Amino acid sequence: MAMPEPLHDIAHLGAVELLTPEPHKALRFFRDLLGMEVVHEASGSVHLRGWGDYAASTLKLTTASAPGVGCIAWRTTSPEALERRAAALSALGLGIDWTNGDFGRGRSFRFRDPDGHIMEIYYEEQRYVAPPGLRSALKNQPQKYTGRGVGVRRLDHLAVLASDVATNRRFAQDILGFQLREQVIFEEGKREIGAWTSPNAVHHQLAYVTDVKGGHGRLHHLSFWVDNRDDVLRAADILSEEGIFIEAGPAKHNNSQGFYLYSYEPGGNRIEVYSGSYLVLAPDWQPVTWNEEERAAGVYWGGALPDSFIQYGTPNIEAGPAGDAPKLPVFF
Amino acid sequence: MAMPEPLHDIAHLGAVELLTPEPHKALRFFRDLLGMEVVHEASGSVHLRGWGDYAASTLKLTTASAPGVGCIAWRTTSPEALERRAAALSALGLGIDWTNGDFGRGRSFRFRDPDGHIMEIYYEEQRYVAPPGLRSALKNQPQKYTGRGVGVRRLDHLAVLASDVATNRRFAQDILGFQLREQVIFEEGKREIGAWTSPNAVHHQLAYVTDVKGGHGRLHHLSFWVDNRDDVLRAADILSEEGIFIEAGPAKHNNSQGFYLYSYEPGGNRIEVYSGSYLVLAPDWQPVTWNEEERAAGVYWGGALPDSFIQYGTPNIEAGPAGDAPKLPVFF
């Protein structure tokens, strides 16, 4: 029997809403240190963008009592694809509702992934048109590169925690149509620890990693792209000078070959400045699978990931009643 | 009336055959200076690869009396897509024949683009498995990064010359399903000078630019990717030390925002080492169009492109009988 052709209904990660109990400090972090631009403010939220994002906004900062991730928005490849995916999600009982869309986007379908993260899909997108002071000298660049702070170019990906990685990974593959790029599986293939998936050539746009505390709907990190590894080093200088907590990096992951810098924005969410990695263009990509031994080898080079990298997510919670959260080696 | 959903039958540029009258020197250029690996040799040809290419080979060097481009191979997204595209190409009378496929690839359908360049499509691809001495310490990297020479990571794109850019651009869009990313159009929209197209998120994998000498089937340049702009600078140092002719760069294009270095391999073909640029993930990307004035402004920064950049392609020919080849500003 013929394999069905790959589903191609989701185009890319569109925007992520970040919840922060420190809205003023977080705004300063993303605007003044990472160099993003504010494009819109609504009650309790500020919408920002990287200079290379073609959409009006890719980051929504929302004031909340605790850090975490709000709505994760995905753009579909067509209006029909939007309907198809909404139907499939509804059929699974994962749908929430249709909305008129958040800032800059049209009609959107909200749903939950199996772990409980709130997501939405949409097709209509407002292309960013820079105001005079922010127009680039390059006609093909949506916005001026201002030279302020790190200057992150665009939203790249996010990693969320899930209590059951396998179920959520299958959801991403089968229902969203994402390609599985890499995974970490322990205990001779029986226990899925992490899965890196993507709807496009970017190595991963959605990663699921084990929530060792048994929570739901939590965030591991949100990641922004810079073009050169040198930009990541420069980010480390900038964040260090400002007293921002650097959890790990700059260093190079085994997984994804990403060149990373992990910090916590003032509200507590883990934010990555990221470069390197590799594009995946193969239609029949064979996932790269890592086991305990391979992960125990640590990062490729550049220092180890601390235990907090496994233990800490947002919102930060106490370990579940099970209390038997497994002791995992750092597995990214 | 509903727009048809985008065609998504071609996955990516698979391999390019380069004709060279200086096979030994060319081999040295690609292997020792660019740092590619030889994976296969057949009568009159050598197959090479970049350390990051997942396919067995992406460059075929074939001895010939004159430089130029041989067969340009594209991988399809599925077996069905291969059949669909073959049928569509045959229906247009552009088909040549089915073959058993070149080194590392399965059944392939050969055809010509309207300008006469030989291309082929295939689905089956032999994934590269590195021999012991070339295995990477990274499980997700198909081959060791050897540190020899420039160390180009992978084949990125090619630009070919065409006497009628508009016709070939429409062919790329309508028949191959490529998205038009940028174009140069002079005379108030009446004269197409260049078109940059791609089947995936890479900014362009196939560019058509005006053959000012009225030739057919000629090559402008073949381009290899490196991850960082610094790698392009290093390439300039390496090629300069070896007396390789550098035609232009390192500098930054307006078009595609690419950071480029153009040299001629010893056989005469123009070879680019390339980084920067930008990914396109928008399903409804609006092509960026440049006119005479905008192109006359030259490159974004880093020196001008010389007249040879317009006049020279491979094989190098005399201007056609028309003799009235237009004097174009350098338009990339």
Place this chain on the structure above:
Amino acid sequence: MAMPEPLHDIAHLGAVELLTPEPHKALRFFRDLLGMEVVHEASGSVHLRGWGDYAASTLKLTTASAPGVGCIAWRTTSPEALERRAAALSALGLGIDWTNGDFGRGRSFRFRDPDGHIMEIYYEEQRYVAPPGLRSALKNQPQKYTGRGVGVRRLDHLAVLASDVATNRRFAQDILGFQLREQVIFEEGKREIGAWTSPNAVHHQLAYVTDVKGGHGRLHHLSFWVDNRDDVLRAADILSEEGIFIEAGPAKHNNSQGFYLYSYEPGGNRIEVYSGSYLVLAPDWQPVTWNEEERAAGVYWGGALPDSFIQYGTPNIEAGPAGDAPKLPVFF
């Protein structure tokens, strides 16, 4: 007869005064685009610094009717060295006067070089102590790296024009004790075109190049250091976005192996952002000499230097009455 031991009375270039007819725009250029800090303002002048300069200030911007260079200040290696050099300069009739020193510096001896540039030497220097908001997280870094704009680290060197290069070059060597690093000599050794000299390991801190218009006391360019070539590329992006005129680069000089970017600050002075080059630690360094043919080969890579690079200096003047200013190839 024994050679005298090398003179070592001048430690380094201390500060340069730049005259600008556009003080507000120039301030914005140096502060917001190059990322320097304002440390002091006096009548008609603003004193600035790079984040890595250990002295309180290394750049003085002075409002003037025309662009050009004001006083060029050199720090001596000791109080005794200051007296020795002042005596030597006085003996040659080049002395102007002793002053109490400009901002941040002690007693200073002003003089003119043979071409008429105003210089001064001093020993006492106020070490910079950053105010709270500008303190670096690094104890050995005099000031925070703010991440604003280019972020030039420190003053590196300047090149001045001189009608008689040989005389001024000998002055730099014999009277100031600078080591001759490279020179350009045409006409089989008879005509000195340029000389690059330094009192320390920095490749050159004072260059004399032919004033093709026969002027006196004029500036060719002032240069600021960044640590990585990538920072120079980034500077090109920043200046391009702001509409600053880029005259040449980023590219690599033959001379000094410097990786350069030349722009004009809004008042008209040529400003370089610079990296690469090489340190000279040899006590018996043999000057590298370039002739016509070698210079005609142009820059090492990265585009040519335009004719303005020879013709333009500040203040900008008409060619002298001789009118027979030689047509020189670009010789840097």
Place this chain on the structure above:
Amino acid sequence: MAMPEPLHDIAHLGAVELLTPEPHKALRFFRDLLGMEVVHEASGSVHLRGWGDYAASTLKLTTASAPGVGCIAWRTTSPEALERRAAALSALGLGIDWTNGDFGRGRSFRFRDPDGHIMEIYYEEQRYVAPPGLRSALKNQPQKYTGRGVGVRRLDHLAVLASDVATNRRFAQDILGFQLREQVIFEEGKREIGAWTSPNAVHHQLAYVTDVKGGHGRLHHLSFWVDNRDDVLRAADILSEEGIFIEAGPAKHNNSQGFYLYSYEPGGNRIEVYSGSYLVLAPDWQPVTWNEEERAAGVYWGGALPDSFIQYGTPNIEAGPAGDAPKLPVFF
């Protein structure tokens, strides 16, 4: 009473002899991975150079039963300076003898530092003249940049272990005339842990750090310069692919602001690939002093230094009879 003017008799670190029990593997490490060139072979030794070293050779690999450092050679600023320093060293009873000089160098005076490291001073130096195949396209570059491996540019510095840092630091300052750049002092100024000194603008060319095992004449690390931080990252990729042990980095030191990568060459000596840092041109530089708390903060960014960084030197020895070697935090 007037301060004496600074002594300026030593120009720079000239060459270091490295002892290795794995001469073939070590040769491969320095030649094929670091990209150095072999210039001379003598009984039991191979002399190598970086492409930017002006001297004929800066590294001598000598076969030995255990790793460690052999003779550390310093070039003087003049023949007179050589005599002056030899006399001063002899007067202290530290002299060994005069020799005719090692490969490429003239008459040399051998001595020991207080800790027992063998050093020598010389003035005559054979300037490197590249053979045809290694001539650079740049007239001012002593040798071609070959693009092989890391491509270290030049010898930068070394750090040696000493049981009594204060005594050796005073020796470097008072007898060799080195400037003290940074130091680590614990116990409220009473216990010197490390001292970074230099005879020139390079931040440090000789560092003394506490030998926690109470040994003598041991090596901590030998360091080679690359121009850009990106080159250090690339070195990490190259060494990782070859299975070379990376002890720490790439990361940024607090001390010296150096951007480092520490590996062990196959014979066991710790080798650093190094960039960044800062030049010191101030004649009255005030040493930067770090205490326990400041050092406990670890490196500036990029991962921690492992305990081996304190414990391991070459030759590797057991802790002395005192057995009470203090537990130090990693202090670099």
